[in-house]
Amino acid sequence: MWLRPSRAGRDAPPLSRDRIVEEAVALLDAEGADRLTMRRLAERLGTGSTTLYWHVKTKDDVLDLALDMIFAEVEIPPEGGRGWRADITALINGWRAVLLRHPWSAALLGRPMLGPNVLARSEFLYATLLEAGITEPHLTAAAYGLSNYVIGSGLMQATWPADDEQEVRQAAREHLHANRERYPALAAHGPLVADDDRDTGFTLGLTWLLDGIQASVTNVMTEYT
Structure with missing residues (x-):
C-alpha cells in the first residue's frame, strides 16, 4: 500500500480517502476485521464499490490505512528532559x-x-x-x-471478552485446584488464580x-x- 503512488487527477470521485478510512475504522470498531468487506464499506458510505477502488485497490489497503489512522492517536511525548x-x-x-x-x-x-x-x-x-x-x-x-x-x-x-471473564476464570481456578498435584505452581500462583x-x-x-x-x-x- 505505502510503496505505491497515490492516485489523483481531475476525474477522481468526490469521496476522499480519509472519509473512506474513517468509516472503515468505525466499521472495524463496531464489528471487527472479519466483517469488513469492500461491499459493506461502500454501503456504509452510500456509494458503490467502484468509487472505493479509485482510492484503494483491496481490503488489505483499507486495513493498512486504518491501522495507520489509529496510530495517530498515540501521542508522541514532547521534548522536555523527562528522561x-x-x-x-x-x-x-x-x-x-x-x-x-x-x-x-x-x-x-x-x-x-x-x-x-x-x-x-x-x-x-x-x-x-x-x-x-x-x-x-x-x-x-x-x-x-x-x-x-x-x-x-x-x-x-x-x-478475552470481559463479559465471559469471571465465568471462565472460575472454571480455570477449579480446574487448576483439581489438578494441583500436577500443576502446583500454577495452582498457587498462576495468573488465572489471583x-x-x-x-x-x-x-x-x-x-x-x-x-x-x-x-x-x-x-x-x-x-x-
Missing part, C-alpha cells in the same frame, strides 16, 4: 490505550507497517533507545521486546522490561570505563 524511561513509558501506555480502544487492531500488527503515523512513532522509540545508549544488537531486541509486549497484551485482552488487575500487571511487566534495558546500558557503560 528516556518516562518517554518510552508514555509511548507504550499510549499505544496500549489505542489497542484497547480498537480491539481489532492488535491481531493485524504483523502486517508491514509503513504508514507515516506508524513510522513516526517507531522512529521515536528507536531514537529514544539510541539516546539512552542502546546499540545493536540490543537496540532491535529492546524495540521488539517492548513492541511485542504491548501487542501481546492488547491481543490477549481483545480476545484476581487480575490488568493495568497493574501491565505496568509491572513494562517496568521489568525497562529495568532490563537500563541494566544493559549500565553494563555497557561499565565496560568502557
Whole structure:
C-alpha cells in the first residue's frame, strides 16, 4: 500500500480517502476485521464499490490505512528532559490505550507497517533507545521486546471478552485446584488464580522490561570505563 503512488487527477470521485478510512475504522470498531468487506464499506458510505477502488485497490489497503489512522492517536511525548524511561513509558501506555480502544487492531500488527503515523512513532522509540545508549544488537531486541509486549497484551485482552471473564476464570481456578498435584505452581500462583488487575500487571511487566534495558546500558557503560 505505502510503496505505491497515490492516485489523483481531475476525474477522481468526490469521496476522499480519509472519509473512506474513517468509516472503515468505525466499521472495524463496531464489528471487527472479519466483517469488513469492500461491499459493506461502500454501503456504509452510500456509494458503490467502484468509487472505493479509485482510492484503494483491496481490503488489505483499507486495513493498512486504518491501522495507520489509529496510530495517530498515540501521542508522541514532547521534548522536555523527562528522561528516556518516562518517554518510552508514555509511548507504550499510549499505544496500549489505542489497542484497547480498537480491539481489532492488535491481531493485524504483523502486517508491514509503513504508514507515516506508524513510522513516526517507531522512529521515536528507536531514537529514544539510541539516546539512552542502546546499540545493536540490543537496540532491535529492546524495540521488539517492548513492541511485542504491548501487542501481546492488547491481543490477549481483545480476545478475552470481559463479559465471559469471571465465568471462565472460575472454571480455570477449579480446574487448576483439581489438578494441583500436577500443576502446583500454577495452582498457587498462576495468573488465572489471583484476581487480575490488568493495568497493574501491565505496568509491572513494562517496568521489568525497562529495568532490563537500563541494566544493559549500565553494563555497557561499565565496560568502557
